[in-house]
Amino acid sequence: MKEKFISEETVLEEVKKGVAETLNRDKASIGPEDSLMKDLGAESLDFLDITYRLEQTFGIKMARHFVLEHVEEMFGEGSAIDENGQLTDKAVELLKIRAGGDLPAEIHAGMDMDEVPTLVTVKTMTMGVMDILDSLPGACAACGNSAWKTENGVRIVCGSCGANATFDNGDDLMKAWLSKVQEEKKLF
Amino acid sequence: MLTSSSRRRVVITGYGMVTPLGKNTEDTFEKASQGKSGIDYLSRFDTSGLPCRIGGEVNDQWLEKEEDEKSLRLLAFSSRGLRLMAKATREAAGQAGLDHVVKRERIGCVLGFHGDNPSVEDLVLLHRYYDGKGWDSRGLLSLEGYSHLNFLRRKPDVGGAILSRLFRCAGPALSIASACAAGSQAIGESFRIIRDGRADVMIAGGCDSQLNFVGFVGFVLIKALAEKYSTPQKASRPFDRKRSGFVMSEGAGAVILEDLEHARSRGIPILGEVLGYGVSADAYRITDTHPKGLGAVLAMRGAIEDASLSSADIDYINAHGTSTAQNDPTETTAIKEVFGERAREIPVSSNKSMLGHTIGAAGAIEAILTLVGMNRSIILPTINYEFPDPKCDLDYVPNEARRKKHGRALSNSFGFGGQNACLCIGRYDDRDDGPSLCLDSHAP
Numbered sequence: 001m002k003e004k005f006i007s008e009e010t011v012l013e014e015v016k017k018g019v020a021e022t023l024n025r026d027k028a029s030i031g032p033e034d035s036l037m038k039d040l041g042a043e044s045l046d047f048l049d050i051t052y053r054l055e056q057t058f059g060i061k062m063a064r065h066f067v068l069e070h071v072e073e074m075f076g077e078g079s080a081i082d083e084n085g086q087l088t089d090k091a092v093e094l095l096k097i098r099a100g101g102d103l104p105a106e107i108h109a110g111m112d113m114d115e116v117p118t119l120v121t122v123k124t125m126t127m128g129v130m131d132i133l134d135s136l137p138g139a140c141a142a143c144g145n146s147a148w149k150t151e152n153g154v155r156i157v158c159g160s161c162g163a164n165a166t167f168d169n170g171d172d173l174m175k176a177w178l179s180k181v182q183e184e185k186k187l188f
Numbered sequence: 189m190l191t192s193s194s195r196r197r198v199v200i201t202g203y204g205m206v207t208p209l210g211k212n213t214e215d216t217f218e219k220a221s222q223g224k225s226g227i228d229y230l231s232r233f234d235t236s237g238l239p240c241r242i243g244g245e246v247n248d249q250w251l252e253k254e255e256d257e258k259s260l261r262l263l264a265f266s267s268r269g270l271r272l273m274a275k276a277t278r279e280a281a282g283q284a285g286l287d288h289v290v291k292r293e294r295i296g297c298v299l300g301f302h303g304d305n306p307s308v309e310d311l312v313l314l315h316r317y318y319d320g321k322g323w324d325s326r327g328l329l330s331l332e333g334y335s336h337l338n339f340l341r342r343k344p345d346v347g348g349a350i351l352s353r354l355f356r357c358a359g360p361a362l363s364i365a366s367a368c369a370a371g372s373q374a375i376g377e378s379f380r381i382i383r384d385g386r387a388d389v390m391i392a393g394g395c396d397s398q399l400n401f402v403g404f405v406g407f408v409l410i411k412a413l414a415e416k417y418s419t420p421q422k423a424s425r426p427f428d429r430k431r432s433g434f435v436m437s438e439g440a441g442a443v444i445l446e447d448l449e450h451a452r453s454r455g456i457p458i459l460g461e462v463l464g465y466g467v468s469a470d471a472y473r474i475t476d477t478h479p480k481g482l483g484a485v486l487a488m489r490g491a492i493e494d495a496s497l498s499s500a501d502i503d504y505i506n507a508h509g510t511s512t513a514q515n516d517p518t519e520t521t522a523i524k525e526v527f528g529e530r531a532r533e534i535p536v537s538s539n540k541s542m543l544g545h546t547i548g549a550a551g552a553i554e555a556i557l558t559l560v561g562m563n564r565s566i567i568l569p570t571i572n573y574e575f576p577d578p579k580c581d582l583d584y585v586p587n588e589a590r591r592k593k594h595g596r597a598l599s600n601s602f603g604f605g606g607q608n609a610c611l612c613i614g615r616y617d618d619r620d621d622g623p624s625l626c627l628d629s630h631a632p
Contacts, residue, residue, distance in 0.1 A: 005493065023203065043473040043475070043476045044473075044475060044476050045410065045473075045474050045475045045476075048409070048410065048411070064411070077430075083576075083578070084578045085429070085573070085578065085579065114513075141196065
């Protein structure tokens with residue numbers, strides 16, 4: 001979106017809140033770099049719970065699949081995950097592009113796909129929400145006016161007709177991003 | 189504690205099932221031995237828009253028309269799962285001549301069953317009498333209310349009660365709700381009840397039918413179901429690298445367990461023997477299995493020890509093998525832990541590749557298929573095994589049934605939440621010291 005209606009700080013606080021409520025932890029003890037699984041003790045079911053909370057809060061639909069699963073679907077089996085269930089060189093290259101720079105040392109070719117969920121941190125979750133919020137269209141789909149405003153600090157609604165903003169869903173955004181990267185870099 | 193020689197032996201004198209693959213045990217086993225799949229697109233409710241649209245439905249034509257008054261009356265309280273159970277139990281009870289057992293107070297009943305899901309109709313109706321703050325109870329009760337019959341259909345305890353009534357069992361009754369382990373636990377707990385002398389005969393088994401919108405969507409929400417498949421028949425692929433979740437099915441399985449001396453005194457044919465039962469909890473997470481399969485290890489070791497055997501005596505493992513990312517490698521790890529070097533020599537196969545996952549019924553159906561296979565020297569295959577997964581590196585009896593003599597097997601069932609059960613089942617041998625130790629396990 002051209003103008004950030006909801007700041008990254010706000011999203012980060014909401015992610016921390018969702019994580020804290022799901023895992024029954026003190027919000028103040030949660031840091032942006034914390035791994036949900038390794039540092040905060042989340043299990044797979046908790047990811048869904050946190051996702052649902054954030055979807056309710058922001059009125060969005062978050063991704064249900066990891067980016068590498070989409071790669072496998074779009075560019076063929078074996079493109080991101082080899083037959084041993086490990087990350088390929090290209091998968092690591094792609095994750096580097098997605099992270100916009102260096103990756104943590106534990107991400108490398110040959111890393112077991114089962115380890116990938118441990119890479120989800122409070123911050124990566126925040127970025128996932130930001131990406132979706134960034135897909136806010138220029139004008140309201142219901143009335144055609146461009147008069148977005150923020151309600152309760154977290155909900156974007158049309159200032160003209162009151163309709164809730166509509167966003168692209170997380171999985172679609174990820175696929176669109178992958179198509180763009182593929183066009184530019186021809187990784188796969 | 190009783191030694192193995194003085195303990196009561198518990199044998200199987202009847203079995204029955206109804207599954208997506210077949211109308212009874214014979215039909216199911218026959219098709220399974222040909223590697224057929226019972227999975228197809230779901231037809232009984234609208235699945236459009238769902239990421240998984242397949243499952244294993246039981247053909248309605250296989251369900252007999254209830255004719256006698258008692259059955260018709262009880263049917264009104266019964267969910268679909270219980271109807272399937274009544275059919276499976278009739279097959280088992282008929283085979284065992286259960287009607288002729290005189291002391292009905294010595295016949296018990298343990299059922300693995302979770303009750304029916306709330307019906308959409310009830311939810312819609314209730315919604316009309318709730319404004320978000322309070323209930324219009326007077327309005328609800330003055331009209332039709334929601335169906336009291338549906339209330340009873342939702343209660344797991346009603347299942348055991350109806351089964352006891354239908355088959356006139358006045359002995360110990362127990363309802364078990366331990367998800368995918370329920371059918372196995374029902375057989376295991378019944379086995380212990382007979383061994384402890386608390387009953388002479390037990391009806392044991394499990395049933396489930398969650399192929400309705402409310403039940404199915406729950407499993408969609410927790411992302412447990414297969415979402416990637418080329419055809420419905422290819423979706424359930426335990427131990428294969430391209431597995432993507434389990435395929436939900438409905439069905440029922442019932443066995444008649446009996447004290448050996450009691451069965452002998454009746455002169456009834458003995459079909460097999462329950463040798464041991466192991467049960468454990470992961471005490472870990474709700475839907476994640478313990479990464480090293482500690483609960484599964486405890487259950488398998490428990491069953492083997494309970495049978496006074498060692499791991500070297502086991503010829504075959506009927507795996508839980510759900511076709512989920514988590515279960516299959518974890519179960520493989522657990523089998524390696526229990527069997528060590530021998531793990532790769534033991535055939536391990538998953539009936540769920542053909543039947544899908546019948547949840548509460550699975551343990552009972554798989555125990556019966558294990559026994560029938562043993563009696564016929566046939567090991568059922570794991571179908572859809574095409575792409576090896578380096579984390580699953582045992583002999584999964586890929587794609588085709590195998591002819592092989594085998595005398596003792598484990599049947600694994602590991603439920604959501606880490607509820608684990610393992611049955612040790614043996615071919616019946618009429619020597620007093622138990623089943624023969626020297627079957628030629630390497631016969632072709």
